[in-house]
């Protein structure tokens with residue numbers, strides 16, 4: 238019934254582990270792999286809040302057959318010999334965070350959809366039954382039920398099958414942390430020092446349905462507040478920056494303004510040189526590298542703009558890893574090895 242494993246050292250103090258969880262990505266940019274990934278992703282009731290009897294026939298009859306091929310093509314434009322950008326950037330960030338923490342804390346990455354799955358990573362961490370303390374850090378700076386809460390669901394679904402459950406802590410958001418805001422502002426400043434600065438800075442966040450925000454999802458407020466905090470650190474005036482929402486799927490209204498409407502609007506208002514940053518994405522991925530850096534570049538240049546700069550996500554930037562390692566230390570301050578409780 239519940240998972241049984243012989244405990245290697247019943248008298249031992251047990252171990253502490255940190256799991257950084259990102260969204261996940263297909264195994265390969267092929268229609269069949271993308272289809273398997275989209276099926277898991279879009280079957281999650283946190284992502285698509287529709288009655289299952291209504292949604293599942295649409296998903297299997299229309300969305301998966303049409304979207305898998307189209308998305309596979311989009312993935313093939315960003316795939317590299319290191320694999321999917323979301324996967325290799327998340328791995329590099331996890332390594333950088335691990336390097337900054339005591340060697341006795343295990344630091345692993347997991348993916349909400351696809352591989353390595355949350356269930357596999359948790360079981361591996363508890364292979365000897367000695368995982369006693371677990372910090373889950375979803376790599377979403379802003380909380381949304383569609384992303385953050387879905388990670389929580391998957392962690393709890395796995396632990397619900399365990400006999401010996403570790404103490405669990407869960408990070409709900411980190412966009413309000415000054416260290417993270419400083420890391421984003423710092424990467425923009427470095428970009429401007431190297432490339433020069435545009436006329437306007439657009440912060441483009443992944444959208445969600447407006448209906449979810451109306452029902453209490455704090456995502457919109459956190460996007461606005463964190464963009465404003467970053468702009469303030471950069472000393473930008475109100476007309477030098479704005480926010481928008483990208484990656485809409487389906488027909489119902491999502492958060493606005495839409496990035497693909499805002500970009501031509503900025504060009505028409507006289508912006509010749511546009512900088513775009515995506516501070517809702519911890520790691521570069523399909524949505525930043527293909528949708529923003531390719532599609533929206535073409536859109537801006539085709540609307541009369543002269544120069545378009547996509548400022549990369551923080552990925553394994555030192556300031557990013559420092560901020561997340563500090564967040565782990567603060568969250569686990571009373572756990573070994575951060576605190577010696579024998580004192």
Ligand SMILES: C=CC1=C(C)c2cc3[nH]c(cc4nc(cc5[nH]c(cc1n2)c(C)c5CCC(=O)O)C(CCC(=O)O)=C4C)c(C)c3C=C
Nearest residue numbers: 260261262263284308323381383384443445486522523524
């Ligand atoms: C259909 C509903 C979707 C919601 C709601 C949604 C929210 C959401 N997503 C991210 C981050 C990422 N999404 C990515 C890809 C992606 N997102 C959706 C749909 C929704 N996302 C789809 C169908 C896809 C797959 C690609 C496609 O077919 O267009 C990715 C990139 C993954 C990669 O492999 O590179 C990320 C990251 C956030 C932060 C969010 C809500 C706040």
Ligand SMILES: [Fe+2]
Nearest residue numbers: 260443484524
């Ligand atoms: Fe998404």
Ligand SMILES: [Fe+2]
Nearest residue numbers: 484485524528
């Ligand atoms: Fe997309």
